[in-house]
Amino acid sequence: MADRDPLPERVETKVFTDIDYEAPGKQVSVLRVPNSNNLSGWGTIGVPIAVVASGTGPTVLITAGVHGDEYEGQITLSKLVHRLEPRQVQGRVIILPALHFPACMAGSRMSPIDGRDINRCFPGDPYGTFAFVLAHYIAEVILPRVQFLFDIHSGGRGLNVTPSTCAHHSADPQVMAQLVALAQACGAPTHMFLNSVDENRTLPSAAERRGILAMSSEFGGAGIVQPHALEVAERAAHNFLVHAGVLRADPIPAPDPTRLVETPDLNSFTFAPHGGIFEPYHRLGTEVEKGAPAGAIHEIDRPDRSPTVVHYGATGMLWCTRGAGRVEPGDPVAIVASDWRG
Numbered sequence: 359m360a361d362r363d364p365l366p367e368r369v370e371t372k373v374f375t376d377i378d379y380e381a382p383g384k385q386v387s388v389l390r391v392p393n394s395n396n397l398s399g400w401g402t403i404g405v406p407i408a409v410v411a412s413g414t415g416p417t418v419l420i421t422a423g424v425h426g427d428e429y430e431g432q433i434t435l436s437k438l439v440h441r442l443e444p445r446q447v448q449g450r451v452i453i454l455p456a457l458h459f460p461a462c463m464a465g466s467r468m469s470p471i472d473g474r475d476i477n478r479c480f481p482g483d484p485y486g487t488f489a490f491v492l493a494h495y496i497a498e499v500i501l502p503r504v505q506f507l508f509d510i511h512s513g514g515r516g517l518n519v520t521p522s523t524c525a526h527h528s529a530d531p532q533v534m535a536q537l538v539a540l541a542q543a544c545g546a547p548t549h550m551f552l553n554s555v556d557e558n559r560t561l562p563s564a565a566e567r568r569g570i571l572a573m574s575s576e577f578g579g580a581g582i583v584q585p586h587a588l589e590v591a592e593r594a595a596h597n598f599l600v601h602a603g604v605l606r607a608d609p610i611p612a613p614d615p616t617r618l619v620e621t622p623d624l625n626s627f628t629f630a631p632h633g634g635i636f637e638p639y640h641r642l643g644t645e646v647e648k649g650a651p652a653g654a655i656h657e658i659d660r661p662d663r664s665p666t667v668v669h670y671g672a673t674g675m676l677w678c679t680r681g682a683g684r685v686e687p688g689d690p691v692a693i694v695a696s697d698w699r700g
């Protein structure tokens with residue numbers, strides 16, 4: 359395997375598995391996370407995992423289903439688990455196709471077990487609830503073995519997003535250059551350098567703190583599988599592995615160059631001032647102006663009130679709109695992507 363920091367001698371964790379991360383070949387199994395319940399005190403939930411390793415090279419962790427209602431990544435990585443063979447690999451690919459497995463089986467963002475969004479639970483806690491225990495295992499057992507992370511998301515039921523790879527801004531220009539090259543290699547129509555809400559509890563943030571080159575994505579959303587978003591997801595996942603040097607294959611060419619965009623700050627977000635039904639005025643991808651009307655929120659329970667018009671907070675491309683019709687106060691209803699200033 360590639361040169362890397364020494365692994366921790368022993369990690370305190372309740373998670374167990376028959377996967378041997380150091381073994382060559384292809385292993386498909388589960389991570390067993392304890393789940394004591396009324397009918398099964400020694401019950402466990404098996405989180406699917408595959409490890410495909412051969413020869414010398416980097417280790418890539420590729421994940422989907424951090425949020426259970428985001429489907430393009432789960433499909434893409436399920437196909438990859440079936441397809442990927444050791445002879446195609448130089449190094450190691452660790453695949454978690456349905457990472458927050460209870461949420462994936464429920465088709466929901468949050469887990470039905472402990473009500474948690476696991477992407478707000480990193481770096482985890484070995485004595486916490488299910489999501490914290492699993493997050494801790496990933497952060498402390500898997501991430502120390504990894505040089506590259508691709509964490510595939512979509513917008514879930516709540517959001518609908520222009521298919522994009524995403525990454526955080528880095529203060530290190532060398533890391534930014536690596537991210538730009540990786541994004542262009544992935545070949546999504548858009549790459550977003552994202553400033554978002556409550557980001558430091560996420561899997562990519564945990565990876566970045568370990569010096570891992572971390573990319574995420576938003577491929578569609580609205581609680582459905584969108585064929586054009588799935589096509590972008592499959593191309594990006596394949597090309598990510600090729601660019602990382604772990605997959606011996608030709609990249610899949612993208613029809614167009616990747617547009618690099620950013621949300622410089624949270625002014626790019628428009629939040630609903632009150633609940634109701636959001637009427638978007640524009641389609642995803644429309645070029646919009648700061649201050650222009652973005653849509654209206656209708657209070658169907660208050661027919662005496664006029665709808666509230668909300669406005670764009672930045673100039674650029676309408677990158678994300680509401681995925682579900684109804685909104686609660688404080689929900690984002692529009693996010694505008696500005697061209698990346700470099």
Ligand code: CA
Nearest residue numbers: 425428511512
């Ligand atoms: Ca997500």
